[in-house]
Amino acid sequence: MTIRPLPDTLVNQIAAGEVVERPASVVKELVENALDAGATRIDIDLEEGGVRLIRIRDDGSGIAPDELPLAVARHATSKIASLDDLEAVATLGFRGEALPSIASVSRFALTSRRAGEEHGASLPVDGGKLGSVSPKSHPQGTTVEVRDLFYNVPARRKFLRAERTEFSHIEEWLRTLALARPDVELRLSHNGKASRRYRGDGGMATAERIVETLGEEFSKSTLRIDHAAAGLSLHGWIAQPTYSRASADQQYLYVNGRPVRDRSIAHAVKQAYADVLFHGRQPAYVLFLELDPRRVDVNVHPAKHEVRFRDARLIHDFVYRTLHDALAQTRAGEAPVALPSQLAASAAANAGYAQQPWPGPQQQSPLSLRIGEARAGYAQLYGQPAAPVAEFPSLPQANDGETPPLGYAIAQLHGIFILSEAADGLIVVDMHAAHERIGYEKLKAAHDGAGLRTQPLLVPQSVAVSEREADVAERETATLAELGFEVTRSGPQALTLRSVPALLAHGDTEALLRDVLADLREHGESRRIAAARDELLSTMACHGAVRAHRRLSIPEMNALLREMEATERSGQCNHGRPTWARFSLAEIDRWFLRGR
Template identity: 75%
Template sequence: MTIRQLPDILINQIAAGEVVERPASVVKELVENALDAGASRVDIDLEEGGVRLIRIRDNGGGIGADQLALAVSRHATSKIASLDDLEGVATLGFRGEALPSIASVSRFALSSRHADNEHGHVLEVDGGRVGEVMPKSHPQGTTVEVRDLFFNTPARRKFLRAERTELGHIEEWLRQLALARPDVELRVTHNGKPSRRWKGEGSLLDGAALSDTRINETLGEEFGRNALRVDHAAAGLRLHGWIAQPAYNRASTDQQYLFVNGRAVRDRSVAHAVKQAYSDVLFHGRHPAYVLFLELDPRRVDVNVHPAKHEVRFRDARLIHDFVYRTLHEALAGTRAGTAAGVGTERADEAGMAPPPFAAPVQQGGTMPAPANTGYMPQTPLGLQVAETRAGYAALYGSRGGGAASAATPVPPQSLPDSGDATLPPLGYALAQLHGIYILAESAEGLVVVDMHAAHERIGYEKLKNAHDGEGLSTQPLLVPATLAVSEREADVAEREAATLGELGFEVTRSGPQSLTLRSVPALLAHGDVEALLRDVLADLREHGESRRVAAARDELLSTMACHGAVRANRRLTLPEMNALLREMEATERSGQCNHGRPTWARFSLPEIDRWFLRGR
């Protein structure tokens, strides 16, 4: 078989198979070039979902007439010049393949005027055949026209979907861009009609330009109402953005956006870290929603591992996984019932969004400051005798109602604190119990309904976890060491990660190329299938450099214990007992959800209740 040199047009078309998957790929590459050129406004005109026409106009720096032909030649770029540049890429585009690849499978025109030139010029390319540079009137900036995509590669064109589907892919990518670059104005038309517009919102220099307006435009107002602002920096890393409270969750991963140094990417390690952070508060089968920006030295991340630049590779993958997990884990720990923000987070109103009612700041370290002059009983256990709790309730509230209440009689309603009092605790004060299941409480803004079993279950669960964390992980030696047959890769991981496995409670040694000897296991899990657990841990260590399998198995056991110990439905509680439960909820981490991820409370504002009864109409 004869070896031959491929012609340039065929080389470009092969490259187009990697870079140009569909019209959305073309829009992505061209808009990224516009952003790298310093554009503050980009117009995207589309016809037939981008198959008929994609026109990208920007007001960036422009391209000189002598550079137009070079711009559509392979591996020509202004963004890198050496290996050092490649190892620290700070631009969105850098390969120098996009324009020639796109031009090889379309009817292509590149028009531009550089800031230093008085006149613009245009270069046309038809299916990879480059024409001559010609003068053309053009404002400063660049316009790229891509017509009849894949007209000369019919096999590729057959794989395109319906117009609505292709347009949907473009809109989804533009949604990502709108989140990543709120400083840029984006205008979109489809088939001659205005389709979408995002106004520019100033500079990104302060690192916090993404406003509630753009959040609501891209992800919806419901996300905005449930978003927690996260901003944490350590070890040369910074993670900031928004995560949705667990009560706002999705059936799919359609609202998960990760940006690494401003580049929208998919990363399995970071996705795993986020999933682990939510594991204790999310209902089974549901997915969290988030917009997260990870910033680090460009030299610590390789963006040159995917032709379309969808993926990256981190030099310190284990460190980054742990950093993301711990940052979000602590933030979610602060989602106490009645509060709006967690540890390491900024209150939603400070981030430009209206917070949920009762937003109370949480101090670093996870302790909630007691509101001044509230007069409520903090962290009162439910196990108090009825007479004792009634006496305490009467002592606290009797004077407010115009006289001390007897410990043996119910507290009259008029002795409750004024609901308009600004010092009311976040969940208010109990009024009654509904069907032996729900607690009804009056708060400063309306009605709070609490699922008492779910709330008590979470409180007990967190106490059990804290107790076990304080004791440390104990191990139990096996009477007879167990021999496990594993793959050579698993044996390598076990040998390399022996110290990490020891911290998790496993004493494991390699006894052969494909065998391990297990001598001790975590004591709390000794009666379970520890061999299967060890295999899962090894799989996590191999893929993510970290494993929470032991902690998850322990937590599942403690969750079951807490569930059995929680107050049951149809148990009648006194008002003091109800209020004690409310105060514990306000002080307990993650108390907004039960151990299974279901919500523990709901809030109905007075205006909302008024609408039920058409008041004011």
């Protein structure tokens, strides 16, 4: 075949394959154009999940009649004019591909009127074939109609899902937008019926929009984030660990106001929650990252779902440190958390702790760490682990002055829970889970205070790696040394390991080194050493914690409550389970129908 240029219609249909995945993609592109035009109200009318009709009407600045054909021309835009503009994009849409791509796979009409003009103008486009511009009555703003999506590309239409599924994708994207733009009113209707309205208000705060979109339960369980450093700013809300999800359905990230997906930041968030989240659960958050537009490339994905940071390593560490420090302040008693459904699970879990055997060589962790050996080694290096509850100093029981956040102990229930009288009701504490967290944090503090110790190997170990892994090891020699590994490159695909972290010397250090190299290659940093250390210390703290069915005196219970109030992350045990629950007097009154 001879080389020849493709027809414009076919070029646009090829581009549509990247930009227009489903009706939700069309809604996204058209609504973003409306926002860039300064719209304060956007109406979205759909039929059959958007397949039959998508109509977007806005009150933005509008388009001049002679510019309507340009609006549906390839790579024509009013948002960038030079390379400098492209490197500092501040608008949501800018590539100039969306409208021609959408118009090439639908029956399309664009109608608009600018302020001061007597009437509007309309341009029809059928499957990429432009009609003629004609006058049409229209208020200020723009209306875009997209009918019969993919009618001329039947293979693409076959991949669309059921009407309800396509509509749910549009609803979810609209929720994502609503969180970022509380100043804009958004109205959605489906098959002639009003479906959803996000009221727009110039004074509406994002916090109010969060209640409107994600509900009061999420709003009541959040921690406010607001931190700036190194030219970066991170603000928003993260859910406390007790409010976790089975899936990642409430994870919203915005970079300079643009909703995106970023693996590096998702990894940073996951690491920040690693020490407090129950296994298999997902954190929930709404986070806004602001930085100089020149430090982020938003032009790496046709649909603009992803971005590329010029300082990915710095941003990963900034997000991790910010969230890690915020979660460290989640001490028990600081916020009302009523989780009665968790009590039965906690009791069942604690019932097994009393008979739990000490892990032997046959019960090793994935890193093959021998807990008994490691515990003895730890005692030599850092002293004995957390003291039992009986050694805590007893505090006065008298209710003098202000009541502490967790109140004063009044009884013990089934040798598992501590019942405490608080200023506004009843506190229930899972004593094993609470003491486990206290001991764990003390062990970590002792280890961090003593610094990371390394242990030289009697015989240097040769490690076979890929050439790419060897390159990473050679480039990150200083970083590996900070993590306790002394590594040198001994060949194109070989490393020589001379020392390892002392606390992990009995584990599979070769596998650990490979995992660290993988993290350094993908994320620019690694917490594998800290995670392995924390796994070991967590096990030690679990076995050192007070057992279920042990009777405590009132002074011992009060001492444990005071320790919880002073300990970071004491709202959850080492495994992410809640350590306490609060029941207000009003809630208890409702149990007995008092006042009715």
